[in-house]
Amino acid sequence: MRRLSNTAIASVTVVALCSGAWLLRSGAETHAPPQPSAAQAASPGAAAGREQAAPALPPSPPDRIRIPAIRVNAPLMGLNLTPQGSLDVPPAAKKNLAGWYQAGTTPGETGTAVVAGHVDNAEGPAVFYDLGSLKKGSTVEVQRRDGSVAVFAVDAVEVYDARNFPDEKVYGAARRPELRVITCGGGYSKATGYQGNVVVFAHLTGSR
Template structure:
């Protein structure tokens, strides 16, 4: 893949395909267990409004860099540790071990959550045993809170601006991974429908910006 710039750091443009095998659905053969997908009502507002206007809350001042240790999304009952993710030899973003279903990862060579730029968090939607950490990500709503515990003892609080789903072939690298002038967060998992032959067809992406800290 061609190198692109996201999270204020040069990195390959990827759609975290390794998250998207749909092992649980393939094993159970039950598409009725597919994870929730975001509705059009949770997408970004029409062109001309900003992400901050979408969520109805202004941006908070950036925090100094500090690695994250944990992510919490109370409205969908996520409370999970974070591990550092690097790039694979092919230039795509690596993923957490599939066997550890309550584990997410962040791109550790990029922006840390809370500092200026676009921080990237990714996690599995399921594994062979059932739902994983971001199974319910598609049910998240605009205005919801995401909290990230940081190693310096602070908690970065983000507000969700939009939740969108993209087919893999139409994944908007620049929109998702592009550099930002304020502290922003992207949380990514699989979605976009499921096929037994190919697994999940795309990705669910949560767009959020920093609105506070404590």
């Protein structure tokens, strides 16, 4: 399959992830997911790609993502774009399922790979409920179909309002192997659900 540039994705990327049906039913005051602190944002003036990255891996579709610090161990399905240009999402009923943008970069090869998953569903927390609590330096592992595991280190964890989502920063081309892990976050409204997105920025540090 011919892979497309991630910049084709619209800023409403994970709008379908963000209804917050569980919060609507149970009350946002006691069940809101954790949000990243300012300390986990990218350092001001830091040049993208300054940290040393491991050599890129050949393309291979991913099958599973693991984030030990927040107890994530989930299968990955391929995601495409909707007719509106946003990234499609995994079925909400399958709360321990994430997806990757299969028309873009595969995790571990040079470029920016994108993974997205629900923060919750109508029954409770979903695969990336705790994503906002992840810290810089944490490890993200992606098991690939060729038998290798791509290992990434977290560079930053940030939250953006949907109206000011930085498309180029999140989806733009990279000269090294990078990964973005995205879910819903920010403020919450009973009328429209979550108001933004939590984004993890990571780069490849090795493989096994």
